[in-house]
Amino acid sequence: MFRGGRGGRGRGRGGPMMNNRREINQASVPWATDPKDPILLDGKPSDTYPAWDVPKPPTLIKKEEKQLDYFLIFREQAHDSPLYTEPPPRTEGSRRRAYGQDQINSRYADESKATIDPFTAVETYSKRFERKKRTLPDFSNLPFAKEFFPPELHLTLDGLDEPGADRKRRRTGPKTLALSNITTYGAEDLEEDGGQVNGQPDFNKALELFDNVEKLDGEDAFLSGEEDDWGNEDEDNEDAADAEAADQYDDESEDDYNAEQYFDNDEDDYGDDGGEDGGDGTF
Amino acid sequence: MLVTAPLAEFCTLMVDEIYGELPSRIYASLLMRGRSTIQQLAGDTGMNPRQLRHGLALLLQHNLLYYHLDTSSPQYFYEANVENAYNLTRTGKILEMVEESYGAAAKDIMQTIILTGQTRVGDLVDAYQKRIDRVNRVKEALMTEDPFGNGTDSHELNSDISPETKPEPTSPSKKPDLLISSTAQLKSIICRLVDAELLNAVHKTTYESPEDLLATVESDITRTYPGGEVKGNKAKAEYKDKVAEALRNHRNESKSLKRKLEQNGLSAKRRKLYDGAASANGTPDGEMDLGIDLNQVICLNYEKCLVELRNRRLMQFSADVFGTTTSWVYGSLLKLLSKEISRCRDDPIIDHYEKDEERPAPAVVTTAQILDALRTSLDLSSGLGKVDAGQISAAAAEKITEQAPRKKFFIDAQAEVDGDASSDEDDDEEDVKPVVDLNYRPTAINGVNGVNGTHVTNGVNGKVKIEGGERRVDRRTQLRQHLLLLSESTQGFLRHCGVDEWTVDFEPLMGALRQVELDSAIENTAGREGIRLVRMLRAKGKLDEKAIMSVALMRKADMSKKLAEMHKSGFVQTQEVPREAKADVKKSFFLWYFDPDMTLERVLDVAYKTMIHSLQVLDMLREKDHLILSLVKRTDVKGQEDDKLRKTYMEKLSRFLKLERTLLAQIQRVDDLVAVLRDY
Numbered sequence: 020m021f022r023g024g025r026g027g028r029g030r031g032r033g034g035p036m037m038n039n040r041r042e043i044n045q046a047s048v049p050w051a052t053d054p055k056d057p058i059l060l061d062g063k064p065s066d067t068y069p070a071w072d073v074p075k076p077p078t079l080i081k082k083e084e085k086q087l088d089y090f091l092i093f094r095e096q097a098h099d100s101p102l103y104t105e106p107p108p109r110t111e112g113s114r115r116r117a118y119g120q121d122q123i124n125s126r127y128a129d130e131s132k133a134t135i136d137p138f139t140a141v142e143t144y145s146k147r148f149e150r151k152k153r154t155l156p157d158f159s160n161l162p163f164a165k166e167f168f169p170p171e172l173h174l175t176l177d178g179l180d181e182p183g184a185d186r187k188r189r190r191t192g193p194k195t196l197a198l199s200n201i202t203t204y205g206a207e208d209l210e211e212d213g214g215q216v217n218g219q220p221d222f223n224k225a226l227e228l229f230d231n232v233e234k235l236d237g238e239d240a241f242l243s244g245e246e247d248d249w250g251n252e253d254e255d256n257e258d259a260a261d262a263e264a265a266d267q268y269d270d271e272s273e274d275d276y277n278a279e280q281y282f283d284n285d286e287d288d289y290g291d292d293g294g295e296d297g298g299d300g301t302f
Numbered sequence: 303m304l305v306t307a308p309l310a311e312f313c314t315l316m317v318d319e320i321y322g323e324l325p326s327r328i329y330a331s332l333l334m335r336g337r338s339t340i341q342q343l344a345g346d347t348g349m350n351p352r353q354l355r356h357g358l359a360l361l362l363q364h365n366l367l368y369y370h371l372d373t374s375s376p377q378y379f380y381e382a383n384v385e386n387a388y389n390l391t392r393t394g395k396i397l398e399m400v401e402e403s404y405g406a407a408a409k410d411i412m413q414t415i416i417l418t419g420q421t422r423v424g425d426l427v428d429a430y431q432k433r434i435d436r437v438n439r440v441k442e443a444l445m446t447e448d449p450f451g452n453g454t455d456s457h458e459l460n461s462d463i464s465p466e467t468k469p470e471p472t473s474p475s476k477k478p479d480l481l482i483s484s485t486a487q488l489k490s491i492i493c494r495l496v497d498a499e500l501l502n503a504v505h506k507t508t509y510e511s512p513e514d515l516l517a518t519v520e521s522d523i524t525r526t527y528p529g530g531e532v533k534g535n536k537a538k539a540e541y542k543d544k545v546a547e548a549l550r551n552h553r554n555e556s557k558s559l560k561r562k563l564e565q566n567g568l569s570a571k572r573r574k575l576y577d578g579a580a581s582a583n584g585t586p587d588g589e590m591d592l593g594i595d596l597n598q599v600i601c602l603n604y605e606k607c608l609v610e611l612r613n614r615r616l617m618q619f620s621a622d623v624f625g626t627t628t629s630w631v632y633g634s635l636l637k638l639l640s641k642e643i644s645r646c647r648d649d650p651i652i653d654h655y656e657k658d659e660e661r662p663a664p665a666v667v668t669t670a671q672i673l674d675a676l677r678t679s680l681d682l683s684s685g686l687g688k689v690d691a692g693q694i695s696a697a698a699a700e701k702i703t704e705q706a707p708r709k710k711f712f713i714d715a716q717a718e719v720d721g722d723a724s725s726d727e728d729d730d731e732e733d734v735k736p737v738v739d740l741n742y743r744p745t746a747i748n749g750v751n752g753v754n755g756t757h758v759t760n761g762v763n764g765k766v767k768i769e770g771g772e773r774r775v776d777r778r779t780q781l782r783q784h785l786l787l788l789s790e791s792t793q794g795f796l797r798h799c800g801v802d803e804w805t806v807d808f809e810p811l812m813g814a815l816r817q818v819e820l821d822s823a824i825e826n827t828a829g830r831e832g833i834r835l836v837r838m839l840r841a842k843g844k845l846d847e848k849a850i851m852s853v854a855l856m857r858k859a860d861m862s863k864k865l866a867e868m869h870k871s872g873f874v875q876t877q878e879v880p881r882e883a884k885a886d887v888k889k890s891f892f893l894w895y896f897d898p899d900m901t902l903e904r905v906l907d908v909a910y911k912t913m914i915h916s917l918q919v920l921d922m923l924r925e926k927d928h929l930i931l932s933l934v935k936r937t938d939v940k941g942q943e944d945d946k947l948r949k950t951y952m953e954k955l956s957r958f959l960k961l962e963r964t965l966l967a968q969i970q971r972v973d974d975l976v977a978v979l980r981d982y
Contacts, residue, residue: 031906049887056858074826079967082398089413090394097320102360103719105320126349127327155324155356161418162425164599167504168362169369169378171340175355196421196429198414203941229771248816 088204102156162194278291303980305333308910313387315917320390321360328357329366329382337370337381337511347734364419365601368511381511389604391913391973396607398481399614400500403637407481408491412500416602422502423492424596427485434483482775484915489594496560496594499644502608503559507552516651518546539656546654548571553652557644559598612646612812612982613637615974619815620795624787627685631784633793634675638667639806646808664706669802673781682780686787690798699786702798706807812982820898823905831856835864836873839896844877846891865894870902902979909972909979916965916972923965927958 040059045052052058079087097103117123159178160235303309312335318326331346332338338346343354358380362368368381389396393416401409414429415421482488495501502508507515523544524530532541613636621629642665655661676682785804789796793814799805825833838853839845851858851864867875875897879888924931930951933939939946943955 020664050892051888053858058859058862066749067579076964076968076971083970086394086398086738087972088394089397089409090970091963093393093397093413093416094320096413098322100417100698102321102363104324106323120346121348128843145936145938148938149932150937151936155353156322156360158356158359162422163363164420164422164504167420167506167509167599168359169371171378172355172359172362175352175359180352180355195432196418196425198429198433 085129092202096201097205099201100231101153101160101198102158104156105152122200162196190193303304303388305908306907308914309384309388310334311385312914312917313382313908315914316390317361317366317387319917319920321364324353324357325361325366325698328354329361329387331873332367332380332382333384337379339377339379341377341897343380344504362509365508365868367509368514369509370413370511370514376464383511386604389607391969392607392611392977395611395981396602396604396900399607399610401494401611404491404494404498407487408495411479411488411491412495414598414600414643415501420599422596423489423594423598423600426492427488427596429487430482430488436484461776492600493563493594496563496600498641499557499560499606500603501559501600502556504599505555505558507555515549515552516545519545519552521832523548540655543656546652549652551614552881556603559594559600563594608646608977608981609640609643611977613640615982616795616811616815619793619818620788623791623793625685625796627680627682628784628787630680631672631676631682631781632788634677635667635672635785635796635804636806638671638675639665641665643808656783664799664807666799666803666805669778669782669785669804672804673778674787682777682784686780686783699790700798702800704716706797794863812978815978815982816902818896820901820905823975824868824873824901826873828864828873831860831864832868835861835868836896839874839894842894844893846893850894873901875900906979907978912972913969916968920962920965923961927954930955931958 041062042057043052043060098105117126141177157178163176165173165176168176312332314326314330314333317329327347327349328343330344335342335346338355340351343349343358344351347354347555347625349357358367362369363742365386366383370379370381371377372379391685396416397409400412414426458736482491492501496503510518523541524532527537527541532538543926613633616636617629617633620632663966684916781804786798789798789804794807794810797805797807821833821836824836828836833855835850838850842849842853845853847858847862847865851861854861856864865874869876873896874894877893878885878887878890879893880886882889930947933947933951934943934955947955
């Protein structure tokens with residue numbers, strides 16, 4: 020903050036002091052001044068922490084509250100969708116002002132094995148409750164109107180745009196659009212309106228809780244821990260889940276003692292597999 | 303929409319907020335570099351093509367991109383769709399609006415559609431069917447297990463579901479626990495939303511950017527001219543018309559679904575529906591299944607949503623000016639009127655008509671229609687003052703203005719003549735009116751001097767002696783009074799464009815609203831003195847400081863300070879006019895003036911920056927509490943934060959949630975301002 024009065028500049032040229040305020044000199048300003056009604060400058064140094072009148076917005080009316088609720092729930096549902104890609108945790112570097120595209124890009128590229136937080140990266144029991152972070156949207160389970168997409172994206176929409184796509188199992192069952200069951204956001208909502216949303220009993224919330232319970236119940240929960248609310252509505256898809264589980268066991272048996280893979284979350288396409296991908300493009 | 307740097311940044315942050323980091327990085331690059339191919343994007347963002355393909359597909363699915371295949375190159379070019387990205391901010395408002403006018407079930411569907419971006423009707427139906435099945439299964443399981451809801455293993459569940467299932471354990475499927483209880487209902491709601499134009503059909507030019515489409519259409523039409531050149535004034539005018547028409551055809555393609563439904567008899571059913579239930583609030587019980595094509599791909603139509611949001615804003619505006627009763631009348635009038643309005647602002651190219659006769663006539667509503675649409679519970683007698691009959695000029699109050707107010711041109715002799723002619727016609731018509739409207743004669747008279755209360759009305763109608771009818775006539779009179787009040791306003795809420803016909807000239811009205819918003823923005827920053835000076839400058843044009851002083855009756859020091867302050871925030875501008883040929887700063891005049899357009903740009907700029915700032919602060923707060931937030935996301939904690947979190951964590955969490963609400967509410971508020979200034 021600039022404090023320190025006017026320095027030496029105005030001192031010699033200013034007019035007489037009046038009540039700690041100085042009249043400005045006609046010669047120092049481009050406009051004409053009125054001698055009867057002089058413009059006075061304050062010679063005092065400014066306060067270190069001047070009182071600041073922070074304007075407070077008026078409280079929200081009911082309609083706005085509702086709009087805000089809907090927006091928050093919409094956002095929460097969007098975050099819950101398989102297409103959401105969660106940003107990696109911010110670091111000091113990502114805050115710094117960036118000059119040029121290279122520096123902007125370098126902000127994002129720093130999630131690799133070298134930058135893992137050693138305090139939280141160790142596998143613990145509670146990890147299985149954590150939401151798995153996605154670095155790429157998962158298109159494989161959703162239906163799309165492909166005729167409106169450029170052909171170069173079709174493979175991606177099928178969920179086959181992966182380096183090892185041929186090796187991986189292909190989904191054969193019909194793809195279904197999944198509906199999100201999230202109807203609340205934040206802990207406060209839960210307290211406030213219990214089972215009621217907008218005054219009517221809400222079954223969706225029950226469904227949401229039911230989903231959670233299902234996930235925690237029994238063996239299944241462990242295997243489908245990585246599935247989220249979206250794909251899970253489909254109960255007939257158990258073969259797929261089995262296949263996935265089998266995959267998981269396969270992977271484990273192959274790399275049981277591979278220390279390198281121990282920290283690996285199975286899916287770090289983000290940072291460091293740019294190299295192996297580069298040559299693989301379809302264009 | 304002019305894409306300035308702050309707007310671009312805000313859109314990027316919004317995409318980041320809702321769809322995540324990967325798409326937002328691509329989006330930022332597209333905004334900064336303009337249209338790009340995947341290779342170019344790879345070079346700019348340093349991402350690998352696989353990431354880019356995923357991100358682009360995601361953005362495209364949510365209608366945030368345009369793409370274009372150039373005939374000369376095999377590459378697809380992607381371009382950012384800024385309107386839709388900005389409109390993400392308004393999701394909450396749109397959902398609330400849909401819920402209010404079309405019911406909670408429609409809102410649920412709308413939310414799903416916004417969430418998925420573009421979607422096939424069939425997929426939507428499947429998904430809902432699955433959910434319905436699932437709920438039924440859950441319910442059956444509960445029923446067989448324990449009808450009284452104190453089961454052993456699913457304890458938690460029962461406590462939540464029992465409120466719905468307990469009251470009627472005998473009829474499990476009759477009572478719709480879900481908002482959407484059958485696919486027929488789903489389809490009928492989709493039909494209604496399509497009919498309201500809130501949903502559009504996706505067609506092959508949906509993802510062409512307006513510029514590309516214009517270029518394609520122009521080149522196609524130029525080719526039809528000899529030599530591929532348009533020569534001469536007449537040909538040029540014709541060419542412009544042809545381009546506009548072709549573009550209109552493209553635009554109307556998104557309404558193809560609506561047309562198809564209309565062919566299937568939507569309008570007849572709709573009429574039935576409106577006759578049956580005056581308000582469109584109730585959920586129809588699935589009778590409107592019109593065989594909607596399951597392969598049809600639909601997406602949200604933001605343009606129409608904005609029209610509906612504008613109606614609400616205007617209703618609020620009229621409530622501010624006249625009071626709530628009049629605003630309800632105005633609201634239902636706008637609702638009727640906006641059935642034929644597809645967008646808030648006409649496009650200068652697409653809505654270009656060479657001859658004025660070709661221009662589609664503005665939508666018109668009659669008094670009877672409004673009366674039918676009004677809620678019967680609304681008491682029209684309130685909200686009107688009472689004036690002596692002699693104090694009202696009947697001719698002035700009932701004056702019919704056929705022509706929309708024109709913009710002032712420098713030479714507009716023709717318009718002058720037209721205006722005179724039309725006012726003559728008006729007079730004629732007014733004479734004729736009682737003859738034409740024989741039935742309504744008493745009403746018309748009452749409409750004029752009925753402002754003085756019901757005594758006169760009763761006196762005139764007393765002869766008619768229809769007990770039931772009297773009330774109705776009375777209501778109509780009151781309605782007319784409200785309408786006349788609206789049309790008399792200086793803001794131009796309403797135009798009495800024919801006998802018992804009303805229309806709204808949105809352009810001047812929105813201009814008035816914009817001015818009100820700007821004034822309040824100026825007042826909030828520069829205080830009452832500031833707004834006083836601005837109003838003076840607006841009325842007088844460019845003024846010298848001395849002249850302002852004499853008009854404003856302010857001390858020079860105060861005034862210069864205020865003006866300088868407002869100049870700094872961009873509300874007033876100065877112009878230097880030298881006294882002599884040789885410009886000398888000290889001798890020249892400085893004229894102050896108010897430029898509404900520049901002020902508007904400035905206010906918008908500040909608004910975008912405020913919204914950016916809110917999102918950045920939110921991001922910072924999130925980072926500060928990221929440990930708690932990641933804890934809350936865990937599946938074993940989610941939904942039971944109270945039990946699982948420590949008290950200190952709980953406090954921190956609730957503080958964060960409160961701050962988040964404050965920040966997002968701020969964005970919503972600022973967006974209200976942006977909407978008025980830019981979009982409506």
